[in-house]
Every structure is written in C-alpha cells, then in structure tokens.
Amino acid sequence: xxxxxxxxxxxRVAMFSAxxxxxxxANVRMGPGGELAxxxxxxxxxxGRPTGLSAWWGISSRAMAEAGPDRFVVSSFTPAYLDPAxxxxxxxxxxxxxxxxxxxxxxxxxxxxxxxxxxxKVCNTGRHPRVSSAFPHLGEEECLRGxxxxxxxxxxxxxxxxxxxxxxxxxxxGSGPEVDVEGMAGLMLSLQERGCHNINFVTPEHVAPQIxxxxxxxxxxxxxxxxxxxxxxYDALSSLKLMDGLVDIYxxxxxxxxxxxxARLLKAKDYPERAREAICEMxxxxxxxxxxxxxxxxxxxxxxxxxxxGLLDETREIFRFLAEEVxxxxxxxxxxxYHPDYQVGSIAASGRNAGSARYVEINRCPNGAExxxxxxxxxxxxxxxxxxxxx
Ligand code: SF4
Numbered sequence: 317x318x319x320x321x322x323x324x325x326x327x328r329v330a331m332f333s334a335x336x337x338x339x340x341x342a343n344v345r346m347g348p349g350g351e352l353a354x355x356x357x358x359x360x361x362x363x364g365r366p367t368g369l370s371a372w373w374g375i376s377s378r379a380m381a382e383a384g385p386d387r388f389v390v391s392s393f394t395p396a397y398l399d400p401a402x403x404x405x406x407x408x409x410x411x412x413x414x415x416x417x418x419x420x421x422x423x424x425x426x427x428x429x430x431x432x433x434x435x436x437k438v439c440n441t442g443r444h445p446r447v448s449s450a451f452p453h454l455g456e457e458e459c460l461r462g463x464x465x466x467x468x469x470x471x472x473x474x475x476x477x478x479x480x481x482x483x484x485x486x487x488x489x490g491s492g493p494e495v496d497v498e499g500m501a502g503l504m505l506s507l508q509e510r511g512c513h514n515i516n517f518v519t520p521e522h523v524a525p526q527i528x529x530x531x532x533x534x535x536x537x538x539x540x541x542x543x544x545x546x547x548x549x550y551d552a553l554s555s556l557k558l559m560d561g562l563v564d565i566y567x568x569x570x571x572x573x574x575x576x577x578x579a580r581l582l583k584a585k586d587y588p589e590r591a592r593e594a595i596c597e598m599x600x601x602x603x604x605x606x607x608x609x610x611x612x613x614x615x616x617x618x619x620x621x622x623x624x625x626g627l628l629d630e631t632r633e634i635f636r637f638l639a640e641e642v643x644x645x646x647x648x649x650x651x652x653x654y655h656p657d658y659q660v661g662s663i664a665a666s667g668r669n670a671g672s673a674r675y676v677e678i679n680r681c682p683n684g685a686e687x688x689x690x691x692x693x694x695x696x697x698x699x700x701x702x703x704x705x706x707x
Contacts, residue, residue: 388606388645388701393614395542395564397535402561406532409558413525416554417443423475423521423552424590439475439522444494446472448486450503452512457649457703459605459613460514460544460565467507467541468516469500475522476548477583478571479675480624484658487519500530501537508541513612514565516544524555531562542614545598549591550584556597565605565613566598569620573633581678595619595642605647605701617642618703622651623690625682632693639697648694649703652687656680 396402416422417431427437434442452465460466474487481487495503504515520527531543542564549568570591572578579585598617605616619642621634638646661679664670673679682690694702 388604389609390606390614391609393542393608395540396561396615397531397543398540399561403535405561406535409528409562410532413528413558416525416558421552422523422525422555424550424584424586425475426552439473440490441473441522444496445500445523445526446490446492447495447500447503448472448492450507452507452510453516456516457613457618459607459611459618459703460516460567462513462610462612464511464513466514466516466544467504467510467512468518468546469503469507470518471520471523473522474519474548475584476550476587479581479583479659480654480656480678481658482653482655488658497526497529498533500526501533501539504530504534504539504541505537508539512541514542514544515539516546518546519548520545521547521551521555524551524558528558528562547594549594550582550587551590551594553593553597556594556601560601564602564615565618566595566602566616567618567620568595568598569622570595570634570638571622572624572627573630573637577627577630581675592637592641595638599642599646604643604645616647618647618649620649620651621690622654623682623687624654625678625680625686627678628686628689628693631690632697635694635699636697639699644698645701646699647701647703648699650687650690650694652682652690654682 414432419428420426420431420435420437421428422431423439425438427439429435429437431442436442448470450467450469453468454461454465456466456468470486470492472486472490472492474481477488478484485491507515517527531539543562544565544567545559545563546567547569549570551568568591571582571587573588575585575588578587584590595617602616605613605618608614619638621631623631635648638648656679660675661673664672664674691702
C-alpha cells in the first residue's frame with residue numbers, strides 16, 4: 317500500500333482550492349495515494365459567525381446564569397503544547413511513544429506485539445495508521461465545528477469490537493491508505509490552512525503513539541490549533557499521559573457501565589474500569605469544558621453517551637459517576653441516534669442459536685421514554701451542561 321508523503325505547502329493549498337464542491341457533511345475520502353481528495357472551496361462551507369454565545373452554541377441561558385459570566389469562558393486561548401516547557405518534552409515523548417509500539421501496550425488490550433516491525437494483533441494496525449478520511453467536519457458538536465468545521469482525521473480499525481458499531485465499515489473492515497507520521501503531520505497542517513477550528517482525531521486509541529510522533533512534527537512546523545481526542549474511552553493510562561499537554565479537548569464516548577454488557581456488546585469486559593480511569597485522567601489534565609468568547613470549545617472534557625435500548629440503568633450509573641466522581645459541571649452530549657447496525661439483527665450461521673437473529677435485545681432504536689429517561693437521569697444527579705443541539 318502506497319504511503320502518503322506531505323506535499324509542499326503550496327501544493328496542499330492548491331489541493332484544497334481545486335476540485336468540485338461537495339456537501340459539507342460528506343466524508344472526503346483519502347485519494348489513492350493517501351492525499352486529501354479535493355474538497356469544497358472555502359466559501360461553500362463558511363457559515364455566519366455567531367454573535368451570541370448562548371444563542372448559537374447550545375449553552376442554555378440557565379446554564380450560563382448558574383455558571384456566572386466568566387467561569388467557563390476564557391478571554392484568550394493558546395494550545396498548551398505551544399508552552400516552551402511542553403515543547404521541550406516532545407523528544408522524550410516521541411521516544412516513549414516508540415517504546416510503547418515496540419512491545420505494544422498502547423491500549424488496554426496490552427498485546428505486546430512489535431508494531432515497529434509491523435506486527436499486528438487485535439487492532440489490525442502495524443507501524444502506520446490507516447486513515448479513512450480527513451476533512452473539515454460540519455457534523456460534530458456545534459462548539460467544535462464552529463463555522464469553518466472541525467479538522468477531523470478518521471482512523472481506520474479499532475481496539476473494540478462493538479457488535480452495533482455505527483461505522484463498522486471503517487472500524488472493522490478498514491479503509492483508506494496507510495499514512496506515516498510525516499504524512500499525518502501534513503494532514504494536520506493542511507486542515508489548519510483550510511481554516512478548521514481544531515484538529516480532531518477520531519478513533520485514536522490504537523494509534524496514540526503515532527499521533528504523538530506526528531504532533532511533534534506538526535508543532536515544529538507551525539501547528540497552532542487545539543487538539544481534540546475523540547475516543548471510545550478504552551484508552552491506556554500510559555498513552556493518555558503521553559498526551560498530557562498535547563491534547564486540549566478530550567471527547568470520550570462512555571458506552572456501558574457493566575462488565576456484562578461490555579463483554580457481550582463491546583467484547584471487552586474490562587471496558588467500564590478502563591473508561592472510568594481514562595475519564596478521570598482526562599479531567600485531571602484539562603478540567604471542565606471551557607469556551608472562547610465566540611463559543612468554540614478550547615479546553616476540557618466533553619463526554620458523549622449513546623442511549624441504548626433497554627439499558628437505561630447503565631445510563632443512570634454513567635451519569636452518576638460523571639456527577640459524583642468527575643464533576644457536576646461535566647459537559648455532556650446525550651446522543652439519541654442509535655440504530656441497529658453491523659451484527660445486530662443478523663442471522664447467526666452457526667452455534668446453538670444458528671438461524672436466529674443476533675443481539676435481539678438491542679435490535680431496535682431507543683424509544684421516546686428512554687431518551688427522556690436518559691435526560692432526566694442526567695438532570696437528577698446534578699448534571700446541567702448539555703449539548704443543547706442534540707436535545
Ligand atoms: S493498540 Fe492494538 S496492538 Fe496495541 S495493545 Fe491495543 S489492540 Fe493491541
């Protein structure tokens with residue numbers, strides 16, 4: 317598989333300026349050589365700059381009033397990695413990242429394969445990440461997408477095996493070319509030139525070491541956007557510590573509370589413990605989510621939770637944990653778009669249930685009562701900062 321090598325800045329700018337307009341929400345796939353496929357000219361995705369924080373960005377007036385005018389708004393923002401003290405650590409971080417890959421413990425699977433030698437195990441990813449797409453995403457939370465898009469880099473493959481995966485063609489089959497760390501740095505700088513508000517790594521858990529390597533290159537070459545770590549929360553603490561000072565916004569998706577559900581539906585029975593540890597570490601590093609005066613998220617933790625049919629008890633426990641053990645000011649996106657996908661509802665070909673539909677207990681969308689119950693569960697434990705666009 318050919319790997320992408322970063323073109324010159326001029327060539328990257330030409331790449332973005334060329335080509336037909338596309339719908340802003342469409343995935344811009346990687347080109348055959350790993351380059352960003354031509355995308356929309358800037359004018360087609362530019363939206364009006366917001367004038368009112370609470371009006372545009374889903375921070376309710378009640379929430380703003382309770383928070384006080386300044387508590388979650390910073391007057392000026394600089395990514396932590398631009399601090400000279402953090403920059404001086406980049407070399408050591410890259411060395412530690414390569415050690416993680418040499419006997420892979422980059423995620424809780426702890427496979428101990430030598431990925432520097434291109435060995436693979438659970439995540440089916442060797443030395444180089446596979447990048448499915450990279451583009452200015454206008455479908456993320458309002459506070460991330462802003463008016464010029466969130467600069468998303470979607471990694472293929474995953475360290476989980478969610479039977480309901482809503483992006484299984486990317487996470488399980490894999491798509492897109494392998495991209496080396498220089499190429500990843502080039503993608504970040506290209507998205508920055510495009511005007512994106514942030515760099516948003518989607519499904520980064522299994523390629524965290526390579527992200528550290530690539531960030532070191534991008535930072536030395538002028539990256540100055542906040543970094544978003546958009547994760548399932550099945551992260552190794554060692555990988556998160558490598559990210560301390562590099563990531564500004566953590567966006568963990570806390571899926572299940574019980575080991576039983578995690579074993580059956582994610583194929584990772586230790587998921588709840590690892591996710592709890594990870595989210596506490598993320599909050600220790602960056603705190604509650606804060607915004608710039610024009611409503612863009614700039615630092616902190618934003619927790620997503622996908623409401624599942626019939627599993628409201630798990631939702632309640634997750635919200636209780638967030639309120640009591642992380643912070644009652646945790647910013648939460650309660651997502652209601654679950655639909656049966658991937659293995660859910662498929663017919664088992666073998667085993668004692670051969671001929672029957674699989675995972676029938678989640679073979680439906682959550683109903684209105686369950687969605688309302690999730691919101692009520694969050695409010696009842698004291699959570700109050702929500703992504704209002706999704707309510
Ligand atoms: S990142 Fe991949 S190889 Fe490494 S421990 Fe996790 S699943 Fe295993």
